Amino acid sequence: MSLRRTAATRRNTGLLALAVATVVFILPFLFIFLTAVKTKQEAALLLFTWPEQWQLWQNLVDVVKTRNYMLLLAYFNSTVITAGAVALLVIFGAMVGYVLQRRPSGWNRLIYACVLIGLMVPPAVVPTIWVLQGLNLFKTIHGMILIQVAYGLAFSVLLYRGFISTIPRDLDEAAVIDGAKPWQVFFKVILPLLKPVTVTLVVVQSIAIFNDFTNPLYYLPGKDNVTVQLTLFNFQSQFQSQFNLLFMNILLVTIPPLLVFVFFNRQIVAGMTAGAVKG
Amino acid sequence: MKTKREETKKMKTIRLSAALATAIAVCAGMAQAEVTLSVTIDGNQDTINMMDALTAAYTAANPDVTFEIENRPGGAEGDNLVKTRLATGEAGDILQYNSGSLFQALNPAEQLADLSDIQSNVIDSFKPVVTAPDGTVRGVPFGSAMGGGIYYNKKIYAELGLSVPKTWDEFMANNEKIKAAGKVAVAQTYGDTWSSQLFVLADFYNVQAAEPGFAADYTANKAKYATSPAAMAGFQHLEDVFKAGYLNEDFGVAKFDDGVRMVATGEAAHYPMLTFALGNIKQNFPDNVNDVGFFAQPGPDAAKNGLTVWMPSALYVPASSENQDAAKAFLAFVASVEGCNIMIEANGATGPFLIKDCALPADVPASVADMLPYFQSEGMTAPALEFLSPIKGPALEQITVEVGSGIRPAAEAAALYDQDVEKQAKQLGLPNW
Amino acid sequence: MASRRRSTYPYWFVLPAAVVFVTLFLVPTVASFWFSMTRWDLFKAEFIGWDNYRQFFKEPFLIQGLVNTLIYAVLTSATKTVLGLLLAVLLTSGLWMQGFLRSVVFFPVLVSTIGVGITFAALMHPTKGVINLALGYLGIDGPAWLSDPALALYSVALIDIWKGVGLATLIYIAGLAAISPEYYEASRIDGATRWQQFWRVTVPLVRPATVTVVTLSLIGGLRSFDIIWATTKGGPGFASDVLASVIYKQYQAGFYGLATAGNVILFLLIAAIILPLTWWFNKREVDL
DSSP states (O other): OHHHHHHHHHHHHHHHHHHHHIIIIIHHHHHHHHHHTSOHHHHHTTOOOOOSSOOHHHHHHHHHHHHHHHHHHHHHHHHHHHHHHHHHHHHHHHHHHHHHHHSOSHHHHHHHHHHHHHHHSOOOHHHHHHHHHHTTOTTOHHHHHHHHHHHHHHHHHHHHHHHHTTSOHHHHHHHHHTTOOHHHIIIIIIHHHTHHHHHHHHHHHHHHHHHOOHHHHHHSOSGGGOOHHHHHHHHHHHTTTOHHHHHHHHHHHHHHHHHHHHHHHHHHHHHHHHTGGGO | OHHHHHHHHHHHHHHHHHHHHHHHHHHHHHHHOOEEEEEEEEOOHHHHHHHHHHHHHHHHHOTTEEEEEEEEOOHHHHHHHHHHHHHTTOOOSEEEEOOTHHHHTTOHHHHBOOOGGGOTTBOGGGGGGGBOTTSOBOOEEESBOEEEEEEEEHHHHHHHTOOOOSBHHHHHHHHHHHHHTTSEEEOOOTTSGGGGGHHHHTTHHHHHHHOTTHHHHHHTTOOOTTTOHHHHHHHHHHHHHHHTTOBOTTTTTOOHHHHHHHHHHTSEEEEEEETTHHHHHHHHOGGGGGGEEEEEOOBSOGGGOOEEEEOOEEEEOBTTOSOHHHHHHHHHHHTSHHHHHHHHHHHOOOSOBSBTTOOOOSOOOHHHHHHHHHHHSTTSEEEOGGGTOSOOOTTHHHHHHHHHTTSSOHHHHHHHHHHHHHHHHHHHTOTTO | OHHHHHHHSOGGGGHHHHHHHIIIIIHHHHHHHHHTTEEEOSSOEEEOTTHHHHHHHHOTTHHHHHHHHHHHHHHHHHHHHHHHHHHHHHHTSOOTTHHHHHHHHHHHHHSOHHHHHHHHHHHTOTTTOHHHHHHHHTTOOOOOTTTOTTTHHHHHHHHHHHHHHHHHHHHHHHHHHTSOHHHHHHHHHTTOOHHHHIIIIIHHHTHHHHHHHHHHHHHHHHHOOHHHHHHTTTOSTTTTOOHHHHHHHHHHTTOHHHHHHHHHHHHHHHHHHHHHHHHHHHHHHHHO
């Protein structure tokens, strides 16, 4: 009896939670979607109504075609930047976290201070541009990748350090006894074990980098270097009175992070479980 | 030996002719080399239309010159981007940007190329607003001069039997009647904060009429908004309009586009704005173009009614450009009668152009026809303060939003703005501050 | 043994990361300290000593911005922590459609700040917005969420919470999963109610996750700029200005030295709050 009641209570709580979540979290998305498929005139009213006339395909084509298929180029650039930066963040972050956790020494304080500074200090734009220019990295995709790495490192190190503490030291020592070199220990033994937290990092950082708009605005000027958030920004003035296209654009640029999320959904929590909680 | 000498001679000839050929090829190449000029412009529809038309016409006449046009954000974000790019030598070949005080903040003498030799068609009144401190002219006008004043809906005026006000009191009396008729008297759009400044900035003709020396004294740290009754009036107008309840209900979040819509379609009777709004009316409300009229912001005295004028933005060539000659050739084209006519064709007549002998077509929209008489008689216009003084406080638009939303009384706001102005002057390193 | 351990964890592992971090972050940051002492228009910098710091402290809205920053940071951080924990408990209790709900709560994290800003500006529109229309049906006269000076900051905080609570929930879900079921078993045998279990088992044992959520969201809240800029730009007037937006406005106005000085001040403020907090958290951890 009590069991059945628990089941019923759970069901009801579930329904209630679902209802609240729908209103709070899904309605705004529905609003984005519905506005994105309306006609210009209907969208301009910004009302939460069912579209009188569906224009999904036409709006989509209009947005994609805007300024000579700028959006497609932006997808390409953003994907390259995100993939490159996240790959480096995983490797670099894990390496630092590994040494930081395994080898306590005076240097750790310094590294830790750097991590905190990295989390807290807002970047200085113009001096950074000068450095990039000096290295011939300004206005280049790989320069942008390195910037994202520099800005994201602190968070990755923090995440990895926490997780590595859960991997027993015996594992590294066994590998060393088997004759493995340090880099082999790290890449062949440790890094594969870090997969859960790596997934978490990949999701969180790729969303952040893909959605970043301020940094590309400064460090990656030029029409050929456009990124997805900049299309949104650029089109905002152009689409000022065309809310349907503006919202269609929002919808389109949200799809890649959504795919990443759906793809890694199940594994994220596992990564968080072991990683972040120890931070 | 002989053969050798001959050979050497032969070689020399060959070398010489080769060098000559190269030289010729280089020269010819200079004339014909394909150049792609990178152009940075703001994202306004008018700007895009004009630049597209100009570049298309120029490439048609000069197939070796092509353009790559990039849109930058507008407003303060755009200011920031332009400065960052100039300072880092990444501003491309042609730059469209404001004239007047914002132009002065670019450090034009070092950052922009001297364009003094392509000014023959430019009307003299424009040159000072793009002249660097060293006296050289650094830009050519892009677009038409604008008036700052009040758009009004002619249908509402006709319906209620109102006439165009010549004094502020008449304006407020009109508003009262419009409100009594159950309509929105004044549209305000503080969602675009910059639009909140109009009552203050467009009042400058009246300020100058009352205190002819204001601009100079203000720059010299002698005149203040808080202590000059004439300068205070703009802030007071903002407060009065709010307190009287003349505004649209969503004034706090409405955008420029909403304001244009309201005055064009008769949702509101007045919208204080710069006359470039006409481009927007034409694009979004083509049927209502002639329902909208325009008048200068009225002051205390009907006998001294005149218009505050904004100079158009200008095109510049960054000093770091590698294609300065080609860029200057294009700018010379923009500053010609032909270029001017292309701009008129692209956007229609929005106001007087700053190019000599560039006549507007006879059938201009009603609001332009309302504006032109001010330009045609002496003393009926005054440039906005930002074209007379390098100092414009950056927080004005927040302060005017406060006054216009009843958050801060006008007197306090004027004093606060004086502080803001002081900060700007100090950062500019001006004498006397 | 010691020598072998040293070679197992060589310092060159830190090198690639250090090179990128130092050249692209640390060097420009240190350079900016010098610029904070100059009148700097990007084209030339003139040394003026501490004038920028003095000017910044004279900024009329600095105090209000400071207060707003603290309100905003504490409010968003606390709400994300509490709501995140409650949602996490709910979403690990074996609810119907639990997996789907977890995704839904995380969705807002996926949307860019600009997208969120545009969307909520529409939803919170005082006359046409869905929120006020819905309230209207209930007979409530909805406020001007983003343009009422008394409300704007809180409305933005609400949007921030909406966008960020998913991440907090995720961290908490992970933290809850790490708690061994034996603890619950034991407390149930002791006759504890669910409420008592929550306070005596869940809250203490989920503490590491709490530390992460509080630290990250507090730093995020103190530095917060994106959402404020995408919705109110600090307005109406200066009502929702926080330190970061005051600084950005100096930057926009071309007062680069002044803005840089503001950045240094913001950094010191964050350090003054976060460092003791971290120290306190770590000390408690040792005690446990």
